[in-house]
Each structure stands twice: as C-alpha cells, then as structure tokens.
Amino acid sequence: MSQEFRDLKCTLPADEFGAIQWxxxxxxxxxxxxxLADFMRETLLARVRETVRGEVQRGKxxxxxxxxxxxxxxxxxxx
Numbered sequence: 001m002s003q004e005f006r007d008l009k010c011t012l013p014a015d016e017f018g019a020i021q022w023x024x025x026x027x028x029x030x031x032x033x034x035x036l037a038d039f040m041r042e043t044l045l046a047r048v049r050e051t052v053r054g055e056v057q058r059g060k061x062x063x064x065x066x067x068x069x070x071x072x073x074x075x076x077x078x079x
Contacts, residue, residue, distance in 0.1 A: 045069065 012020070024039035049070045055062055 020040065021036060024036045027039055052062055052066060052070045056067075
C-alpha cells in the first residue's frame with residue numbers, strides 16, 4: 001500500500017535553507033509546481049539508497065520494504 005505524505009516539517013538554519021534553495025534552482029531540469037520539494041525528496045532518497053547499499057556491502061540484513069527502495073529494477077541502482 002502506497003502512502004503519500006504531503007507535509008514534512010523540519011527546522012533548518014536560514015543559511016542552510018538558502019543553500020538548499022540555491023541548489024534546487026540549479027538542479028531543476030523541469031519546471032514543476034514544487035521544484036524545491038522534488039529536489040529535497042530526490043536528495044533524501046539518494047542518501048537512503050547510499051546507506052542501504054553500504055549496509056548490503058557490509059553483509060547486513062535489510063528489511064524487505066527498505067531494500068525495495070533500491071530494488072534492482074530501478075535504473076539508478078548499480079549495486
């Protein structure tokens with residue numbers, strides 16, 4: 001079952017938020033309604049994939065729902 005979370009709240013120092021906005025503007029290749037949200041989601045998922053791959057390489061057991069995030073069917077999975 002897919003669940004969508006529309007609200008994500010976090011507290012960031014103003015300079016960090018400004019840097020995120022700056023990077024999102026430069027990374028945005030498409031002009032969607034929420035380019036900053038898209039950028040943050042993609043960035044977070046990239047970090048999750050990196051962490052999962054590292055755990056797999058160390059021989060750690062990964063819960064199936066977490067491992068599905070980096071499923072081999074995804075074109076960006078290289079591990």
